[in-house]
Amino acid sequence: MIDTDYLKKALKEKGLKVTKQRVLILQVLANGFDKHLTAEEIYQLVKVGYPDIGLATVYRTIQLLLELNLINRINLDDGYVRYEIGDKKGTIGQHHHHLICLKCKKITSFEGELVNNIGRCVPVSYNFEVNDYEVKLYGYCSECSTKSKLENNVP
């Protein structure tokens, strides 16, 4: 799906350097597909194999990877900004959306067919040129939904 070679190529094209830190951070994100990692989590994971890494480098690299369109930013309004591998256009990974469980806070990605027609929802009168979109669905995951019904204490 994604390999380090693409990163290396992209960096070289821009006259930037291929460093251990950059490669490791991308790998952590690639391995943590659908894990929706925060900067701090990425930092901790990279630290395992490279204890000298600094948090600032993680932030700087995240910024770089976003610009290179190798990762996406996800904001669930839970106080944490998260990142995942893939670009919005779906060239790398899939252009997917997120289900967020209001109870256990679990985040699940999904790929819905109808979602692709979303641009049509915008009234023509707005004359808005849709380029990209983001959908978040809030509710209860299968586990919490079942549990709630049994306990009969749905929030």
Next chain:
Amino acid sequence: MIDTDYLKKALKEKGLKVTKQRVLILQVLANGFDKHLTAEEIYQLVKVGYPDIGLATVYRTIQLLLELNLINRINLDDGYVRYEIGDKKGTIGQHHHHLICLKCKKITSFEGELVNNIGRCVPVSYNFEVNDYEVKLYGYCSECSTKSKLENNVP
């Protein structure tokens, strides 16, 4: 659409107090419908009529109004968290979504018909109980779209 009486009733029910500050903040948000105000902007607007207000009070009241479901939080990943009157269910105001212009950063709300069917996009196998959703469309507003074509320098 929304009046202070609802706030007063809700506060009293919870044994909380009706203060000038709380009423003013709600009014600013109600008057600024579709303005998508930040905490700082709300602070400045309330200050006009009540110079002694503190920023901390604004934050505490925003928190309260969110809990009372009188306002919504909007996060556009532009570094500012914004608020607008209305609840997600559309009881107050409309359950609408946002068009975000990538060029001029203008935020426009819209109400699309098809959007209401979005729950159907989730594959049944997920067994996810959709409760609420949020859609953001990024692109170019009519003004910027036209301008870009003329200038022929679309980002």
Next chain:
DNA sequence: TTCGCTGCAAATCCTTTGCATGATT
């Protein structure tokens, strides 16, 4: 009078930045 609320300032959290050192090309 009571208890919650406010303003202020300090504290906190996440993220960014300046700078000297270190690594990559």
Next chain:
DNA sequence: AATCATGCAAAGGATTTGCAGCGAA
């Protein structure tokens, strides 16, 4: 050797919190 990147620590910005005084019930 020339740059760019890194780690550290300090700075920054938004938001939260502790506390004494104030105000609504």
